[in-house]
Amino acid sequence: MTIQSSPSSPASSPLTPGWDAVLLAGFGGPESSEDVMPFLRNVTRGRGIPEERLVEVSHHYQALGGSSPINDQNRALQAALQAELTRRGIDLPVLWGNRNWAPYMADVVEQAHTDGQTRLLGLATSAYSCYSSCRQYREDFGMALEKTNLIGKMRIDKIRHYYNARGFLEPVMDSLVEAVHQAIRSGLSAADVEVVFTTHSIPHSMADTSGPAGTYAPGTGGAYVAQHLAACSTVVAAAEHTLGTSLNWQLGYQSRSGPPSMPWLDPDVNDIISGLPAQGRAGVIVVPIGFVSDHVEVVWDLDNEAKETAGEHGLFFARVATPGTDPRFVSALADLVEQRLDPSLPAEVITDRPASPNICGVNCCRNARAVKPTTSARDSAADWEGTGIETERLEASGIGREW
Numbered sequence: 001m002t003i004q005s006s007p008s009s010p011a012s013s014p015l016t017p018g019w020d021a022v023l024l025a026g027f028g029g030p031e032s033s034e035d036v037m038p039f040l041r042n043v044t045r046g047r048g049i050p051e052e053r054l055v056e057v058s059h060h061y062q063a064l065g066g067s068s069p070i071n072d073q074n075r076a077l078q079a080a081l082q083a084e085l086t087r088r089g090i091d092l093p094v095l096w097g098n099r100n101w102a103p104y105m106a107d108v109v110e111q112a113h114t115d116g117q118t119r120l121l122g123l124a125t126s127a128y129s130c131y132s133s134c135r136q137y138r139e140d141f142g143m144a145l146e147k148t149n150l151i152g153k154m155r156i157d158k159i160r161h162y163y164n165a166r167g168f169l170e171p172v173m174d175s176l177v178e179a180v181h182q183a184i185r186s187g188l189s190a191a192d193v194e195v196v197f198t199t200h201s202i203p204h205s206m207a208d209t210s211g212p213a214g215t216y217a218p219g220t221g222g223a224y225v226a227q228h229l230a231a232c233s234t235v236v237a238a239a240e241h242t243l244g245t246s247l248n249w250q251l252g253y254q255s256r257s258g259p260p261s262m263p264w265l266d267p268d269v270n271d272i273i274s275g276l277p278a279q280g281r282a283g284v285i286v287v288p289i290g291f292v293s294d295h296v297e298v299v300w301d302l303d304n305e306a307k308e309t310a311g312e313h314g315l316f317f318a319r320v321a322t323p324g325t326d327p328r329f330v331s332a333l334a335d336l337v338e339q340r341l342d343p344s345l346p347a348e349v350i351t352d353r354p355a356s357p358n359i360c361g362v363n364c365c366r367n368a369r370a371v372k373p374t375t376s377a378r379d380s381a382a383d384w385e386g387t388g389i390e391t392e393r394l395e396a397s398g399i400g401r402e403w
């Protein structure tokens with residue numbers, strides 16, 4: 001089957017249905033020692049992160065040779081998704097741009113326009129909702145259009161949150177089962193082990209604005225945690241079924257970085273691990289359910305710090321792999337693209353939460369102090385009010401429209 005991604009209109013216009021390319025949107029990471037501090041300043045600009053924290057985190061990057069694996073991981077994902085789309089007969093190039101390091105989003109968007117691609121389908125390397133995971137990627141798109149003077153000349157949509165896609169969770173489930181087998185081979189029983197899922201801690205204010213805990217209806221708080229809990233319990237249920245035994249599990253948080261005065265989601269994964277011996281556990285399996293690849297937050301904060309904490313307490317330690325470029329994950333991403341090209345295709349989800357909407361709603365994941373341009377939300381035009389950018393030009397660009 002060949003899916004016609006571009007209709008037969010003569011020249012591609014941002015207002016015509018369809019897409020010209022997929023735009024993989026990454027976080028970005030440094031690729032040499034000299035890149036580390038400028039990268040960290042990019043990440044934290046205007047975010048109120050203390051200087052001491054930056055210096056501390058710079059040591060993590062320097063200890064790993066001054067380079068994050070994240071860009072190579074996104075290059076690999078870009079290539080794998082491109083191959084899968086091509087295999088399915090979907091004729092869309094996969095582009096890749098970052099928030100915090102080269103290739104910067106604005107440069108990629110500008111090049112796409114030069115190449116005649118005016119309708120991009122954004123795909124963030126982040127599966128959940130909240131300002132950092134969802135809206136900030138939409139701001140990356142909106143600000144790229146603003147910076148390159150391409151408002152009205154290009155449209156950038158975004159694929160919905162995919163934490164509840166089968167292909168995102170299945171590789172995690174397999175890797176968890178393997179880790180339990182490893183614990184058993186080292187002489188433990190499943191009951192001796194605590195499965196600690198981890199995700200990025202975020203400020204309470206960011207969690208509260210991530211959407212409601214119940215049915216998706218933006219603006220009432222709690223979706224970030226609820227989505228994670230849904231993903232964790234789905235993975236646990238599947239692993240328990242395969243293993244034929246029940247598992248002890250909980251969700252913890254990692255990589256907290258704000259000032260101590262600001263409430264962030266806790267408990268921290270290291271605090272959980274330190275308390276395990278008192279609860280009779282002899283081992284811990286850490287599952288980075290909040291991340292799509294084994295980047296620095298995973299290899300430093302878990303494989304170094306959390307492992308060290310476990311060692312100090314004499315605990316067995318295993319860390320489960322992230323989906324990375326697992327073919328099932330790549331296939332799930334290709335499915336998400338296909339579901340946008342053909343809206344009659346069902347949106348398969350495997351947790352008890354519904355599929356998130358394709359277009360974010362009013363105030364979805366709004367947490368920024370400054371109002372910034374966004375794309376792919378119904379509220380985008382309103383977001384731009386007072387910024388001096390004409391609403392009509394936004395409407396004309398097709399921002400906030402679904403096709």
Ligand SMILES: CC1=C(CCC(=O)O)c2cc3nc(cc4[nH]c(cc5[nH]c(cc1n2)c(C)c5CCC(=O)O)c(CCC(=O)O)c4C)C(CCC(=O)O)=C3C
Pocket residue numbers: 027028029030040043044047049053054057068069070125126127130132133200201202203255256257258290291295296297
């Ligand atoms: C929710 C979330 C995700 C998951 C969604 C997604 O994947 O997008 C995520 C991913 C990542 N976070 C990363 C790195 C960093 N995050 C920082 C700071 C922060 N992250 C936050 C949240 C998140 N972060 C927040 C609320 C802050 C405070 C500043 C602010 O309010 O914005 C800092 C600054 C230093 C520090 O404070 O730790 C760094 C260096 C890397 C790259 C790793 C690599 O290089 O391999 C990745 C993938």
Ligand SMILES: [Fe+2]
Pocket residue numbers: 129130134135360364365
């Ligand atoms: Fe959102």
